[in-house]
Amino acid sequence: MTASQLDWYLQINLKARQLRLLVALDDFGNLKQVADISHVTVPAVSKALSELEKGLGLQLFTRTHHGLQATAYGECLIRHARNMLVNLHHAREELRAISSGTEGKIHVGVFPAWTSALLPSALARLKERSPGTNVLVTEGTIHTLMPDLLQGKIDLLIGRLPPRHAHHEVDELELLEEPLALMTGPAHPLAQKKKMKWSDLRNYPWVLPPTGSQLRDPLERILERHGISLSNNYIETLSTHLIRSYLHMTNAVAMMAAAVAKDPIQPLKILPLTLPRLMRPAGVMWSRNRQLTPGAQLLVSCLKDVADKL
Template sequence: MADEDDAEALPVHGRMPGPLRDRLVRKGLRLTHLRLLAALEATGQMSAAAAMLAISQPAASRCAAELEEIAGAKLYERHARGISLTLYGRMMARRARAVFREIAEADGEIARLKAGLMGEVRVGAVTGAAVEFVLPAIKAARLTHPQVDFSVVVDTSDNLITALDAGRVDFFLGRIPPTHDHRYYFTRLAGDEPISLVVREGHPLIRRREIDLMACAECDWVMQPPGGLLRRSVEAYLAERMVPLPKVVLATASQFLTLLAITELDAIAPLSRSVVEFVRGEASLHGRVLALPVAGDLAVPPYAIAKLAGHALSPAAQMLFDDINGRF
């Protein structure tokens, strides 16, 4: 039985100790050696192998001799019909083929990365923009670029621009906060974001012959926490029309909880019109919600598609950026 010192020196899970892994490379192994060995296996002739490598036969013979010295084993045998590889030679030729396959795959990956056909794209968006622009663009891109991985962060503009500055997203659809210098960002406005006041089917307001903002203000509401852009826009809209602010408000930044609260409670929620249309659409979640026939001109300031100024996106990210930009 081997003692502990011997056991520690043994390879673990088939892996050689660190200093031995590149022994052949340090002894002078080059790709030319591996190409020659693969050619010898394929042709069985030194002259034919030399022709495949576009070198002279004497040069091929010297290369083969170098490889045997580097490997420290006899890799081939000469006979009347030409050359045959030994057990060691066949093993090394198999490894050589694997090396060249990996190199060819790396070449293909580089080409696909350059063409934007693979890679990772990280995009951020406010909810309305995610539904109206980001999801349709990713749906189209997945058909033409199936090897690209997409991730989407849906959040407030304040958090999204922090993510952009930190490199956690490639670009985002949202708003540049007034606390940030617009010169550091490339932006293109997408237009105002219309807002609908939404209730569940069967809400008491629906039974009224006429619905106005005063009646809405008397109901419970679900809105962003105080200070959120959507909440500020709604409160300013009501104040401009001399409508008192709702007294009972469930505050949440979660769109999912907002939709759930609408369907479970007699509450009103301001939502991006694109979100409402998605929820009510035939291809969506078949959500049982209705947009009230009031405040048809309610909107929040326009959002934009934004990236860091002077920063080059990866080909895959640029592909999605251009697609979304073209949808405005």
């Protein structure tokens, strides 16, 4: 490989279909599977890969007993190929939006606790200001959504901010200092208590954040500090809707953002026990390696307006 050969191929001859081939080979690691999803023959896929490696003068994959394995060259090019394909997808959507008279589409990721107040109000405000800006919302956890943010599959990520400097590639804006609270359904034996001791929580079932989630360790630490052992009677979920309904049906206790208790249809009771600040505020995050579209910038502005009023 010479530098001039590599420069020429990357700048003049590299095509979008070759980028898609690289990503597919990395995803499946198998020529036959890639051939099947591409509706071509295995020899055609093998030939396309050989031509790409020959043009670059680099070996991108090695064949192993477990299938194709990307080399260091392959890993580098695949990472950039994913970014380029995302950018092409965004460009296509923006061009379609311009040609159809709309103002683009925003892909938003959100943590479950923030689907009931902050985001809906911000979306309503966005639609008032720009009816032609459309939004695709995906609910998930930081573990499922942060990779999508870094890869450009979503534009904005909304929810409880992770520890500072946990993700150096991400910019953020703090929006809402929403305290956490312990809560139950309105018919719970503890719901009408004006004063409580931590020991009153013993022997009740729990709704816990899943192991490894942002809230699980802080909750366990504070209960431990007050001598509360979690029983074996619990469920694990981050679904606000499931937790709210479950608390109405059982004597379980859960920890969530205090705003969740104010739902007019299924209100919950906040227990009179003070929690220390366990987490950072809610906020919005975006990749610092990609410029926000005008629509995404407008949604950030709407989120800030709503958070200021909340």
